[in-house]
Amino acid sequence: xxxxxxxxxxxxxxxxxxxxxxxxxxxxxxxxxxxxxxxxxxxxxxxxxxxxxxxxxxxxxxxxxxxxxxxxxxxxxxxxxxxxxxxxxxxxxxxxxxxxxxxxxxxxxxxxxxxxxxxxxxxxxxxxxxxxxxxxxxxxxxxxxxxxxxxxxxxxxxxxxxxxxxxxxxxxxxxxxxxxxxxxxxxxxxxxxxxxxxxxxxxxxxxxxxxxxxxxxxxxxxxxxxxxxxxxxxxxxxxxxxxxxxxxxxxxxxxxxxxxxxxxxxxxxxxxxxxxxxxxxxxxxxxxxxxxxxxxxxxxxxxxxxxxxxxxxxxxxxxxxxxxxxxxxxxxxxxxxxxxxxxxxxxxxxxxxxxxxxxxxxxxxxxxxxxxxxxxxxxxxxxxxxxxxxxxxxxxxxxxxxxxxxxxxxxxxxxxxxxxxxxxxxxxxxxxxxxxxxxxxxxxxxxxxx
Numbered sequence: 001x002x003x004x005x006x007x008x009x010x011x012x013x014x015x016x017x018x019x020x021x022x023x024x025x026x027x028x029x030x031x032x033x034x035x036x037x038x039x040x041x042x043x044x045x046x047x048x049x050x051x052x053x054x055x056x057x058x059x060x061x062x063x064x065x066x067x068x069x070x071x072x073x074x075x076x077x078x079x080x081x082x083x084x085x086x087x088x089x090x091x092x093x094x095x096x097x098x099x100x101x102x103x104x105x106x107x108x109x110x111x112x113x114x115x116x117x118x119x120x121x122x123x124x125x126x127x128x129x130x131x132x133x134x135x136x137x138x139x140x141x142x143x144x145x146x147x148x149x150x151x152x153x154x155x156x157x158x159x160x161x162x163x164x165x166x167x168x169x170x171x172x173x174x175x176x177x178x179x180x181x182x183x184x185x186x187x188x189x190x191x192x193x194x195x196x197x198x199x200x201x202x203x204x205x206x207x208x209x210x211x212x213x214x215x216x217x218x219x220x221x222x223x224x225x226x227x228x229x230x231x232x233x234x235x236x237x238x239x240x241x242x243x244x245x246x247x248x249x250x251x252x253x254x255x256x257x258x259x260x261x262x263x264x265x266x267x268x269x270x271x272x273x274x275x276x277x278x279x280x281x282x283x284x285x286x287x288x289x290x291x292x293x294x295x296x297x298x299x300x301x302x303x304x305x306x307x308x309x310x311x312x313x314x315x316x317x318x319x320x321x322x323x324x325x326x327x328x329x330x331x332x333x334x335x336x337x338x339x340x341x342x343x344x345x346x347x348x349x350x351x352x353x354x355x356x357x358x359x360x361x362x363x364x365x366x367x368x369x370x371x372x373x374x375x376x377x378x379x380x381x382x383x384x385x386x387x388x389x390x391x392x393x394x395x396x397x398x399x400x401x402x403x404x405x406x407x408x409x410x411x412x413x414x415x416x417x418x419x420x421x422x423x424x425x426x427x428x429x430x431x432x433x434x435x436x437x438x439x440x441x442x443x444x445x446x447x448x449x450x
Contacts, residue, residue: 143210241293243268304336388418
């Protein structure tokens, strides 16, 4: 009876209460009093669950239960019904969901996103002026000495505001070993490296990044100081020799003989390292000075198309196409290289500007000379680079001999030896006939194509 009163506290009929009690006893009885053919699960019914269902009333259906079986739900349901009746006569406007992209406009995303640190941005060498490269900014981030078979060189690593690549400058200059201003040729130093990057930097900070003078050792540690003026060139000293070289993984690292890139890099450092003969009136005490110049090493593989497209172009060349046609078949130009960053690096080194020294350019490519001069580089002379294998063909067998083509020390996989072979000859002839490179074709050994 107590259970019945908890279910129906407001019911006064004893008959109804007794029937309900009997029903609950039947449903919640642990044992079935009749004939049990199958196992029953009535005993698993929770009396509290049945109490909740009974207290909901006969007006509540299963669908209403999910919406209104909460405190105050019935009152809210009446209010919702009134609002629905009022809104029936009003025109319904479909709410449009607008998609808001978190990306910026495409024109902004395509703009260069490389930015230098604010603390050091003021120290970036600005190239503003009448030159077309005023928007290019470069910064030498580090410098170190590299011993090579041709002598020591100084490797400079540059960042810029044009791309994410780390371009290099390989500087050959013995004057960097001394801070003596009496040397005949001014030192080739990076102004952005020697600049003060922030007020808190220490001498050790400068030395670690490479801003030092002389040969660095445990007993010699002399940080450099910012240069306040551009070193004036000496008219009697020949201009430094410069090579603008594009990265070639296959030719420099693997030793591929499809091209002469590895040989050209080695030959450029060798030629720049050669002593420079001085005019008679240059110095009464010395007739030569150590070689000086730089190789600007740009990360633009495969004439700017990248290593992936370059490998695919090699397969097209094996099918019979030349290097120019292979690039065009892949949707590229014959040459997609740019030299704006190279000119900016040379200007940071004090080379090629109107106020600084002019350069003697090591190249066979007239388009490269024209492109560099268009960017404001002052080229005083073009120096030819004849392939070593072709150069040996110009001599008699008795004078040169095949022994001179043997393996010698060098700075690439090819080393000091000559690259040769049918693939190389075909590549060089294509550069002469289709790209206008200034090389004597007769040195190809009588294999010129019409």
